[in-house]
Amino acid sequence: MQKGVSIIICTYNGKARLAETLRHLAMQKSHCPVEIVLVDNNSSDGTRDFADNWWRDNGVSTIEYTSFSQPIPGKSYAQELGYAKAKYEYLLICDDDNWLCDSYVQTAFDVMENDSQIGALGGWCEAVFEKERPKWFDIYAKYFAVSKQGTESGDITNKKGCLYGAGMVIRKSHWLALNNLGFKPLLTCRKGDSLSSGGDTEYSYVLRLLGYKMWYDERLYFQHWMPEGRMHLGYVQRIRKAISESNFVVSVYTDALKNKEFSKTDFYKRAYRMIKKDLVRQTVNRINGSFEEKELAKEYFRNLSRLLTNFSDYKKNRDTIGSWLKRN
Structure with missing residues (x-):
């Protein structure tokens, strides 16, 4: 596998977001080999043509650029295509609304080169708002993947335990090895405008099962664009529901x-303990509680419902994991 960084951008109708993202990539100060692999996930707004034209007119010769189309909806399908097309060992996942600092790529390359036991590497970000910053944002920033993933640079395998996908760096050799084992993700991530999620968390745990470390580095900083259309509590509710489903x-x-x-x-038994301990209080909170109390009550009833009705899904998923782990 060639040493270098392949920046994977998976985008759905990202035309309005991509110029600033690509501009930050063009400003990277790196001396390792770098390429951008953009995957258009069934967009309807001319995303791929826009990105191709922007890079042709504004890109830099030191970074190779290619683009592909993935007609199957689902971010994980787009990522799989991007990984397959990438020619370098280190795969850097850059969402179409992530603005990487100018040293991000080279720092990521150096960290991964320094420790072969790192399975996934992540950084941190700050939110940049299209309009006014909502008063409630800091309370719920984690649901937008706006947070530091560690208190200091280093191994977070047994602390946070996983990394969010934005800005994550993984190894193509690991991805190829998992394919050879017959691994198939249980989650397919976001489809179009839907808010399914968790593929990044799943991949983190897959790598941990194979014995690799999760690593955080404070030098890996980026900004995350927050469009006005997402800055409402209804969107937070949708994110929390999606995260709840993926967490199961x-x-x-x-x-x-x-x-x-x-x-x-x-x-x-777990369901019985939940009912005995908290059913009355959570029922009251679901009806008359504050916004946060209502959201926590919703999560309580989601978890209770899964314990009562979803064991077969749990067993099927556990058997699936066991099948490819046995081949490791």
Whole structure:
């Protein structure tokens, strides 16, 4: 595998966001080999043509640029195509609204080169708002992946335990090895304007099952564009629901890491304890609570419903993980 950084940009109707993202990439101060692999995930706004033309007119010769179309909806499908087309070992996931600092690519390359046991590397970001910063934003910033992923640079495998996808760096050799094992992601991430999520968290836990480390570096800084259309509490509700759904799927990985596997009886026992301890209070909060109390009550009832009805999904997912792990 050639040493270098392949910047993977997966985008759906990202025409209005991409110019600033590409401008920041063109300003990278790097001396390692770099390419941009843009994947248009079934856009309807001319995203790919816009990006191609922008880079042709404004890009730099030191960074190779290619683009592809993935007609199958779902960010994970777009990423898979991007990974397949990438020619370098280090795959840097740059969302179409991420503005990387000018040293990001070279720092990522150096960190990954320095430790072969790092499976995934991440940084941190600040929000940049199209209009006014909402008063509530800091309370719910984590749902927009706006946060530091560690208190200091270093190994966060047994601390945070996973990384968010924006700005994440992984190895193509690991991805190829997982394909050879027959690994298929249980989550497909976002489709179009839907808010399914969790593919980055899933991949973090997959790498941990293979024995690799999660690493955080404070030098990896970027800005995350916050359009006005997302700055409302209704969007926060949608994100929380999507995260809740993905967390149930991802729980099979955390259980596998702890070498635990739950039975249907275990599910029912946990449900019984939840009902006994909190049903009345959460019912009251769901009806008359504050915004946060209502959201926590929603999560309580989602989890309770899964314990009562979704054991077969849990068992199927656990068996799927076991099937490819046995080949490792």
